[in-house]
Amino acid sequence: MRMRPTLSWTPTEDPRPATTDPEPVADALSAGGVLVLSGAGISTESGIPDYRGEGGSLRRHTPMTYQEFRASAQARRRYWARSHLGWRTFGRATPNAGHRAVTAFARHGLLSGVITQNVDGLHQAAGSEDVVELHGSLDRVVCLSCGAYCPRRDLARRLEEVNAGFGPAASRLNPDGDADLTDEQVGDFRVVPCARCGGVLKPDVVFFGEAVPPRRVARCRELVDGATSLLVLGSSLTVMSGLRFVRQAAQAGKPVLIVNRDPTRGDPHAVTRVALPLGTALTGLAARLGVPVDAEAAP
Numbered sequence: 001m002r003m004r005p006t007l008s009w010t011p012t013e014d015p016r017p018a019t020t021d022p023e024p025v026a027d028a029l030s031a032g033g034v035l036v037l038s039g040a041g042i043s044t045e046s047g048i049p050d051y052r053g054e055g056g057s058l059r060r061h062t063p064m065t066y067q068e069f070r071a072s073a074q075a076r077r078r079y080w081a082r083s084h085l086g087w088r089t090f091g092r093a094t095p096n097a098g099h100r101a102v103t104a105f106a107r108h109g110l111l112s113g114v115i116t117q118n119v120d121g122l123h124q125a126a127g128s129e130d131v132v133e134l135h136g137s138l139d140r141v142v143c144l145s146c147g148a149y150c151p152r153r154d155l156a157r158r159l160e161e162v163n164a165g166f167g168p169a170a171s172r173l174n175p176d177g178d179a180d181l182t183d184e185q186v187g188d189f190r191v192v193p194c195a196r197c198g199g200v201l202k203p204d205v206v207f208f209g210e211a212v213p214p215r216r217v218a219r220c221r222e223l224v225d226g227a228t229s230l231l232v233l234g235s236s237l238t239v240m241s242g243l244r245f246v247r248q249a250a251q252a253g254k255p256v257l258i259v260n261r262d263p264t265r266g267d268p269h270a271v272t273r274v275a276l277p278l279g280t281a282l283t284g285l286a287a288r289l290g291v292p293v294d295a296e297a298a299p
Contacts (some may be wrong), residue, residue, distance in 0.1 A: 018275035020280040033228030041234020045096040066210035081189035082178035096128035101282035113223045135203035145199025229255040237266040
């Protein structure tokens with residue numbers, strides 16, 4: 001029987017108390033050299049739900065696994081129908097105050113880098129540069145046969161052409177960009193093959209049950225080695241893909257600071273966890289440090 005990937009985590013001991021005082025984070029930012037590791041929680045204020053927080057999608061939705069996607073044409077049909085519909089909303093999401101604050105910190109030389117577990121591209125849309133997308137990006141599509149890449153917008157156009165009129169009402173959008181649809185709503189949705197070789201197309205994101213590319217992991221480890229401290233923003237750190245960098249920083253004696261309203265799997269390694277909404281916390285920190293944050297762009 002195939003093992004399911006780790007989707008949840010239950011503390012084995014009493015959680016460490018959190019604080020609403022962001023002073024330790026302000027001190028770390030003032031010292032500079034801070035490496036940011038962001039998770040789904042930083043994008044909730046942009047209308048993209050998280051996985052595990054209050055109302056998180058894992059309470060009702062099991063994400064597609066890499067093994068299911070590769071093994072089943074029906075699973076791929078279901079995934080692409082949901083993802084195609086979700087992309088219409090997901091692709092219109094805009095950066096929020098938290099993303100803009102991270103960009104402002106980097107612009108003022110307070111950060112050594114940004115690693116994000118998100119696939120939404122909102123850090124870059126806010127102006128952050130050289131962001132390491134740990135889990136890839138929904139903006140790109142890759143062929144599992146020939147390895148060719150294409151922009152998501154090109155695939156969206158092709159899917160529109162062969163699924164004219166497809167537009168069921170989705171109940172919810174999920175952090176991985178797909179929408180909640182029933183099998184009846186998916187219906188006979190048509191999936192298109194790679195335009196180059198006819199192979200299976202997959203979004204260029206790391207599915208649950210799939211390994212992060214080794215070179216990307218190595219780059220993240222280099223960033224941890226070069227940082228003064230690690231600041232985790234909006235991640236439960238349930239899965240090892242992000243938790244390993246927290247453990248690496250802690251083992252090297254680098255302070256780990258977490259801003260997340262709920263307990264995280266990384267709390268035992270952290271010097272503090274600030275339980276505040278990210279937009280509020282980060283804009284407050286920027287004001288405290290005298291770092292101007294760009295205003296929200298006009299729609």
